[in-house]
Amino acid sequence: MTSPAAMLKASIWRGREAGQYQSFEVPARENQTVLDVVTYIQRHLDAALAYRFACRVGVCGSCAMTVNGRPRWTCRTHVSRVASGGKLTIAPLRNLPVIRDLVTDMTPFFDKWHAARGRFVPGDGPRDEMAEVRPDAPERAAASAAIECIGCGVCHAACDVVSWREDYLGPAALNRAWAAWNDVRDGDRTGILRAVSQSSGCHNCHTHQSCAEHCPVGLNPTFSIAGLKRATLKATLKGELSP
Amino acid sequence: MSASDFTRASRFHAGFAAALIHRLSGLALAIFLPLHFLSLGLALEAESFADFMIWSSQPLVKVSEALLVAALGVHFAGGLRVLGIEFFGLTRAQGVWISCAFAFGAGVGILFLMKAF
Numbered sequence: 001m002t003s004p005a006a007m008l009k010a011s012i013w014r015g016r017e018a019g020q021y022q023s024f025e026v027p028a029r030e031n032q033t034v035l036d037v038v039t040y041i042q043r044h045l046d047a048a049l050a051y052r053f054a055c056r057v058g059v060c061g062s063c064a065m066t067v068n069g070r071p072r073w074t075c076r077t078h079v080s081r082v083a084s085g086g087k088l089t090i091a092p093l094r095n096l097p098v099i100r101d102l103v104t105d106m107t108p109f110f111d112k113w114h115a116a117r118g119r120f121v122p123g124d125g126p127r128d129e130m131a132e133v134r135p136d137a138p139e140r141a142a143a144s145a146a147i148e149c150i151g152c153g154v155c156h157a158a159c160d161v162v163s164w165r166e167d168y169l170g171p172a173a174l175n176r177a178w179a180a181w182n183d184v185r186d187g188d189r190t191g192i193l194r195a196v197s198q199s200s201g202c203h204n205c206h207t208h209q210s211c212a213e214h215c216p217v218g219l220n221p222t223f224s225i226a227g228l229k230r231a232t233l234k235a236t237l238k239g240e241l242s243p
Numbered sequence: 244m245s246a247s248d249f250t251r252a253s254r255f256h257a258g259f260a261a262a263l264i265h266r267l268s269g270l271a272l273a274i275f276l277p278l279h280f281l282s283l284g285l286a287l288e289a290e291s292f293a294d295f296m297i298w299s300s301q302p303l304v305k306v307s308e309a310l311l312v313a314a315l316g317v318h319f320a321g322g323l324r325v326l327g328i329e330f331f332g333l334t335r336a337q338g339v340w341i342s343c344a345f346a347f348g349a350g351v352g353i354l355f356l357m358k359a360f
Contacts (some may be wrong), residue, residue, distance in 0.1 A: 071284055209258025210254065212258070230330065
């Protein structure tokens, strides 16, 4: 049982790319998430603190921040699990422009989903020629394994290659492309391989597996990217990707 | 890149360590292999061979050679890790594979070291 007087020391990033950490003392509770700490500061200590959240239950993917050096979803990260010696350091996600304080601009992140051809493209055949998708088909299983992404940007922030190379599509967009490619109903699956095999695409992955390590919903984008590498290799050998 | 950026907490996991060791052992091989082959090439000339044998019996040379072989083993095993993930889609067993791969690499180096003395 935490004593009522126990306090947490929270250092919160203030400003934009240039800024500094500001210290706050927040009452420690027995059950408390990192998002609870940020919300307490905004409601009781500094109303000007900018941060983003919506659902508070790990569905919407909008509250991700860097907590003690690691990107995490703050709404489902308990303070007791991450605070070392009652101290929390909370910063905006890496690898994205900072709008203010803990809020990042997700535009470049979602632009990459488009660049990776993450959307569904229907075929031109009539309706009765629609592909049959069996629940036990390997493509269906591969798509299912990758589909539950909540778009929080944690993997994008954890990825070293994204920090080295700004135009790299990144784990989330490539994971989406892998799910889309495994949809056999898609009318232009080769187009996905074309999009992800550009110089900014899947072949940049160094297999550090930081994305898989940090994904809050347990996806494995490294595995998805490896799948895209195999698929683009096969397509290249068959001459399907030659211009 | 600052030191604190390099030691960022998000890099403390097996996959990153494996990739780092793979890269560093590759760098060590790239730097030392030419020297290794140069010394082997010199050994083929009869007059310098005796000198080379004396030189190469020094403990420091033996340890360096053992480290070179260990780097080769570790780099080979690291390559198997990448091939395993990329071509055979290893996922759940990755951690075990990474450990086995590096244990194999270290084992090769230690075996060589034991034979050297």
